[in-house]
Amino acid sequence: MLLMPKRDWQWRYNETHQVLSVSLGDDMEFLSPYKLKSLIPDAKQPMEFSVEHAKFYIDLVDRLSKTLSLTDAQLVQIALNATAAHFLLKPQMPKSWFFNVSHQCVYSDVGKLFQLTSTEHSVVAMVIESGLQASLVMIMSAECRLTESKSLKQFETIKVMHDRLAPLPVVSHRVNAA
Structure with a gap:
């Protein structure tokens, strides 16, 4: 319901x-x-x-x-x-260094889904606040490993520069919410 x-x-x-x-x-x-x-x-x-x-x-x-x-x-x-x-949530500073630069220009908009890619993996993230140069995104994947000892769980947020947001491959539009 x-x-x-x-x-x-x-x-x-x-x-x-x-x-x-x-x-x-x-x-x-x-x-x-x-x-x-x-x-x-x-x-x-x-x-x-x-x-x-x-x-x-x-x-x-x-x-x-x-x-x-x-x-x-x-x-x-x-x-x-x-x-x-x-x-x-308190305002955040961008922490883009965890993710690779995307080579495609994207338009950030609230509710839009993107892919964030690091050296180890890719995750799905949804924009929940869009600024001029950076967006606050909510992790939609089960987990987002940032480093060996640091990770974000589903629904946690991180602010990233727009150049880190990559379009989702068509097959990735399935999100498993807990």
Whole structure:
């Protein structure tokens, strides 16, 4: 069932799980992967799921449903995580050095999927915030190894320069959301 925003939705910091969550009413709660250290100070207090948040969420669900074959639950999971990241994560500096330069010019847009390639592997990432020279992307693959000891899990974010974003091969448009 595709969840659509309601007036009683609210962002909260879940002390038990120590992550940002969205209270969806009717005793339902969605837990994001975002821990306190990565959140803006306002995210520590209960906050409404605003009209701006709802518009971003709905637009993303609509875009993803047209480009990917996902279940409603996967769409909701991706869209809620992207909405949380877009509005409630602290700003990041680009960390492009982890990825190879793409030799194709791309247009970065919120909700668009790209490939990031390092010397070891390639991962799928979705733009959740696009700037003039860099984009904040959310990792869509299960894991993104950055170094021997550092990796990003699915739905974690990293900011990269646009020249690191490569078009996805046509066969890679399948994303396995957890």
